[in-house]
Amino acid sequence: MFAGNTDDWLNIEDIRKAARRRAHRMVFDYIDGGSDDERTLAQNRDDFDAHNIYHRVLTGHDKPDTTAHFLGHKLDVPFFLSPAAGNRLFHTDGEAGPALAARDVGTAYSLSTLSSTSIEDIAALTDGPKFFQLYVWKDRGLVKAMLERAKASGYSVLTLTVDFPITGFRERDKRNGFTIPPKVGVKQAWHALNAPFWVWDYLTKPAVKYANLDGDTPAVSLNQFVSEQLNAAFDWRDAEWLLGEWAGKTMIKGVVRSDDAVRALRTGFDAISISNHGGRQLDGSPSPLRALPAIRQKVGDDAPLVLDGGIRRGTDIIKAIALGADIVSFARPYLYGLAANGIPGARHAVQLIADALRRDMVLAGVSSIGEISRDLLHPESVDRIPADSDRLEKKAV
Template sequence: MIFNPHKYGVHKFLQKIPLGAVFDAPYKARLKKAVNIADLRLIAKSRAHKMVFDYLDSGADDEISLRRGKDAYSQLEMHYKILAGIKPPLDLRTKIFGQDVNLPFFGCPTAGNRMFHWEGETAAAKAAEHHGTMYGLSSLATTGITEIGKIHNGPKVFQLYVWKDRELVKEVLAKAKEGGFNALALTVDFTWYGNRERDIRNDFSIPPKYNLKQTIEALKKPAWTWDFLSHEPYTYACINTEVPADSLAAFVNSQIMPEFSWKDAEWLLGEWNGPAAPKGVVRPEDAKKAIEIGFSTIWVSNHGARQLETSPATIDVLPSIREAVGPDVEIILDGGVQRGTDIAKAIALGADSVGVGKPYLWGLAAGGTEGVIKAYDILKKELDRAMGLLGTPTVAALKKEGPSLIKRRPISSRDYPDIYAPDRGYGGGIV
């Protein structure tokens, strides 16, 4: 372990030196030229510490599920209608957890946003407020519930892991309610840790260890490093704002409850007493069980392909889950979404709304609030174009006519040998 600058208050001195804008200038210029999410990924890769970027970018084991998650969308054709007589603008409004929103997609709750950019969760909340959509906050966020509540006045969903300490759960839920969060997402696919081999190779830690390897990588990325060194060290703010993230990590590890069961979920629903979804459903029978015990919404997800390797692509299991729960149960889907056309396909096949993770986090790592807003802008334009070309003027029309518009084409990823090249962001993009 070498010199820890935060421990000695170096950040308080560096905050007075206005170098951040200088380091970020080339990335801001590239951000303005970005035309798709893959472009944002490349900017994020060039700006962020290698360990941080790989944590965001990776999946479990051989990353088969990560690749399949995107490939599954490429196998779905859009059989559009012609001469639909649609007059712009299209209506992208819908409801998520019963709340009115302007977009049928939103940023999924994700942990530790300040590791990607010093603005962290506040950037994502500002972007959601800017676009009038839902905001999702992780219980392992590096920004507090109260602070988010001051930024985002619209609907908010709070994500919770399966903690052992029920008093901690009650305390966190109470904070979320006080902070204006109207819905709860219980992550149910994280009772064991996924094997993320990029993290192991990079000796990943939150925050970075001050060893020689990480210091060399930090020197290669001056914009990210300046951000990190010139701001307060981050904590898991929703749990304990007094304990640094690195010290709290052991506590988090000890709190995960592998034996969490349906009975525990029923107890949690009683404590929350509001709209709630199990996040991580891929089986129809689990979806039906969740509704039977009191969940209002089903969240189809495989944790971004970061947990169980060769878990199914979420878009592939969506139709069977819709059939199992019927037409009236709300379904949210995430996983593999990197295009507005992906969002359109998900809604057409049974989702009421779509969560995105990597796209907005790449935007965050690329340029803070401006980068997240850019990610939303890109997806909104692509979704609007897709709906217009399909002949569906509203989200409701897309849901109603969707099954007749989307057809599966039996093609393997082997037919596209370069689509998953490491520097192409699962679909290309050069800035």
């Protein structure tokens, strides 16, 4: 049961509108919203719009090669799907939606620690590359147990999210009384009247809970859950311990400063995901696209860089790679698709971006990801964003 006809969804904004029609208000706002005034959320998109692509002509490239290599994996597209918590709250299909969508386009899916489908169930669903995202619990025994489960299930890359020591002030969630699992009160019941398809699924399917935790987790606010369960005191020495426990390929997610990027590499991380948590944590932090050039300049070619945040079009991917990213990642597009129509919706959203990238590469006159270079972008727009990043870095010295 879903809102609208999938064939009519021509872009991610169409899917976003369909998700808004189908999903409960607290669910849609959780996916769609950011922290405080949502300025960083908006800037994540606006900084892409600041760039123009100066396309090449008469190149004869009609079948571009979108292959990318990342941490030992050959991906058919230069993106993978970022982790997101509690997908079964958005649609009963849950994390199966993005996992299968990633498989269909030949890329990796990153499962959240706080997923509503277990580590083992997602591993059994697809034999494609699988990454495991970790939040750091106060209980190190629980951390080690999750790492062992992920290793045993074939997850090949560990992603440590580091921009989530506490929860950002997400005003939409506060107003809606958002919890995972959902706690139904008068406000939630009132909003449910406008989301009959979502309500039917929620009432007739198994309860939503954090599937990787033991027992039933009580329905509390995200702020309360994080403060009670996650370790905000986790630091670089603890990160070294974690790398030793995993002893495999690793990525650090949530970096926007070049000095932190350098330290991450020295600590032993293999890749860096430049991210501000989708504008959901510190409002006023720079967009990933704005932070990218300075980080690339500082680390050189020593490590792959992932741009995470704001991707909606194929042209966004081209711009990110032109500015120094090796690949990109995203969550909101597939979450909109999942909320709108479950597995088919998630597949449609991801396929739209893959198809758009191939089309836009032909239009830009490039035959492969390796041909996407800085000179595809207008010099004035390229110079403007690195200058801002450099100023931020100088102030921190």
